[in-house]
Amino acid sequence: MKKGIVLLFLAVFCLQAQEPNIHTIRSSRDYYWGEATAAVAAEAQDQALADMIKKIAVTVITSFKDKTTETGGTIEEKVESILKTHSAATLKNVHFINRPEGMQIHSFAYMHKDELTKIYTARKQLAYELYKTALFHEESTLNLAQALKLLYFSRLLLQSVPEAQIIVDDVNLTVSIPEKINDICRNIRFKPILDETLDERERCVTLEVTYKNQPVSLLDFMFWDGSNQVSVQTRDGQANVTLYGSSVSFDDVDISIKYNYYECRKEIDAVYQLWNVVVHPEFNTAMKISLSPKRSIKDMFRPDPVAGVRLIQPEPFTDLEIPMPKVATAVEIFQASLNEPENVETLFQEDPFLNAKMKNFLKYNQPAVLSQLVEADVRPHWHGYEVRRIPVTNTYKTLNKQTTEYIVLDTDTSGQFMDLTTALNNHTYEQFVLGDSFIHEFMHRQTIIKFIEKYRTAYMTRDMDLIDKMFADNALIIVGRVVE
Template sequence: MKYLRIFLLFLILSDCAVGQNLSSKIAKIKADPAYKWGEGSGYTLEEADKEALENLVRSVSVSVSSSFSQQEAQMAVDDESLFSENIESRMKTYSFATLQNVGQIILSEENPAKIFRYISQSEIDKSFEARQDRALSFVNDANKALKSAQIGDAIKYYYWAMVLLNTIPNGAAVKSRFEDGSETLVYTWCHDRICRIIDDLTFEVSDMRQSPSYSTVVFDVRFRGIPVADLDFQYWMGQRYSPLYSVKDGRGTADFEHLSEGDRLKLKIEYQYAHIAKNLDAELRGCFETDVPAFPLGNIQKFVPVMIQKNEQEDKAVSGRKSKKKENSATIPETQDDLRISAYARNQEEEYEPVKFATPLDETPYREIMRRIEAAIGQRDYESVSPLFTPDGYDMFNKLVAYGKASIVAAPHYRFIQFGDEVVCRSIPMQFRFRNNKVFIEDVTFRFDKDGRIDSIAFTLPDSIEALLFDAGFRWNNHSRLLMMEFMENYQTAYSLKRLDYIESVFSDDALIIVGKALKTGAVGRMDTPLFNDPQVELTRYTKAEYIRRLRSSFASKEYINIGFEDIDIAKMTKGGEIYAIHIKQYYHSNNYADTGYLTLLVDMRDSAKPTIHIRVWNPKKDPNFTALKFLQHGATLLD
């Protein structure tokens, strides 16, 4: 009994000593100006921690408020009482996920729970610096996108750079140095850049198609005369704006119940892309979900008269004639001012000579079949054309017309290419509308087997990638060009149409499947590979079974999926046949998730009927030192 009393006394004294040490530590932190802190209490530890973090953010807000100019922080708000509230909203964008090395001391676990949170000023400064660096990286991404007429991406990245700069002290004063040695205020320059891009956009009505219930207007969308690769917009419906509509390869659409030639349409260009930002990472999500005041961009509207423009469609990549680069893969014309502020190297105009492909000896039967397909889609009489398909082809056709409400948006201009025993027909321009009125435009390719029946269907690749594959300067034989085109189109379409059977068949049983996740600043990834070793990206490996199981669950939760590709880098083995490394920028959109990242594949296409993916890596960040050739050299050892 005596020893038990001594033991209990020891425990009590130990608890007192620990409590005194904690109290001493907290007192030192509170007295040290190099730290910011916050305390919280609540019925649970979670409630107490939330309040402590909110008070910590409020403390940080007070400390940095002098770094925001009154004019900058009020953002045209005349009520001076809103100044501190404005600053606090900006600091909340850092909150829990982006501030690093935030200390925590639990003072009590119940009755009530109490928590003390603290962070050093040096860690706060690191967070501000990291956010500034990311804003500047968005500017670089926007500059590159503008060169490829990816106008939606350019506007999006310029705006996101402004959003991030708006949440750091002295963000409006951040400067960047350009190639000629001059400097400019990045925030102001991005604002001006977006406005000028929108000013230089043109929309012209190129076609108008009538249906019993509505009219579909087809727009020819250009930036300084070049077809726009991507862009989102809304149009005025009389009482409200429409949901977002998308432009792809210079073509956009809008649907109206009542419309006639001579009407004037009002469009609004999307520039925030908040639905994508919120899914990209915690940092951007925090910026868009707090009450940081928005900043107007001036006139983001376009007014378009409904006057049908009779433009002759260019025959793409089959005529063999020598021409300039395809329009939407050419360099954007620059004004003298653009030359001064461009932070990227100017691409030189090059001669583009498309390769010659074999064509069927008689296109007439294929054209007749395609006319019957057009009629079936227009009349929604799909069963009437089932004899024109193989069983697999008809199954894909049914999935296609079930991919949203399908309609043809413009008169097709067919091209037929002989590919071994197959005939490839490119393409029918189609619009797909979903329940939330989200609309995608896709050109649809049909492939005929040796018996003249349609055996497969796919969404075509973007014009910019087709221009690369079909450029005579790209030294591949025509078989390899068409093989790569067919594989990439099948791959992107399989995800869009949720063809789990195809995806499962195309991966080898022992495929190396790696998915990357961007980490918050300061965290370190847990998996390393010779080629993918960014410490700010966590890499997770999956077996084929695990990957397919995750896909099945993901597909079931989504009304639609739309995959887009840009900026492809391909390497082909010089010996050993059709083995390829593909590195490509991928856009993923669905009704409940969206992201942008970089897809890398090692594909064995020696058996052209059964391509096999041995390695698949998805990475949220682009490694400037990474190339498809490096990946091929490392990955091909798996095939030895």
């Protein structure tokens, strides 16, 4: 027993001997330190940490001179802000010595200078992980919107590291990130494939959007319509640009590919904290698209029997007996509701569910049917059939935004129109659902996709009741269009 007590005493003594005291730290050049006094320990520690950061900022300020903005405060304040973005997440090796001082607590914060290098390493690693994820989206999913966003965020994070050349795993991020952003933008192609003058005040141009000869899964770009900057989203290789008023007469349109995702900056806390502190790199993504020659809508080919939609029964479902005439009627009803929204009440007078859902879809998204010929696949699901990928153009005038969406229509086993959802991008669908040739496995995978698409549609139709039920604590199952 006595031997154990002696060993414990020796261990505590050795541990205390290893811990530097305040006097040693202050007189040493191996530490950063700060101190403060406050009524409670937590407040004293926060103030001591802030004091330490201020002193670190003085030592590294010259390394950040070209990386901070020139407005909104002194360079000293900007560098302190940069260091605080590290402290919020990665200053884990700061030690504190707290002692009573009268009725208050005196806190002494300190950190060995070697730890600062570890902190910068963590930030470089985060930038590198974003860079690798961006490459995955560029090469594998063709989601160029996500790739450009992550590359830009990664480049922004490098502004918080006081090194001229930042290299991780033999990759020079300082050089590779801007090169990749420029390479992506340089290899995107926009080709007008349809140009419709709907009337003297409205014109719709459909663009084929490819990257290295492959259809782009997702991409955002902006154009100037003569009075406003309009945002357009490309999905599955196609974008629709709607011109109004004086812009109807444009012979070409100037666009710029989006890479600065201001509205997404809060997705990564360090990016959000750095946003107003560091210099933002700029890239020239502008290009001009010729819109000639123009064709009027009366010149367009409109196939029968369903206006603009050719229904396909793909492999391995060619042997199934699908009631195609009834399915075609469902497509026509959907198109009629878009072309004549005032008749939705009549079209769905015996179906309150579709009546309400279609009204909300029209109200919040302002969709318009495209007139070019498209092919839509008809496949089975657990409760009937689906018609996948009918393109529409959604317009959000208050946001100056236009997007291409693809609609999925669900029918029952007789072909009766039952539901509509907005589709995920085609690359995801093909990779996840069509990756198995067995019909029973296809149905299981399709169920997962349908759940995601129903959630996405609930968001677009502002169906908060369904969203709350989907994420309720108690389990639920979506059976067709019923939540159980």
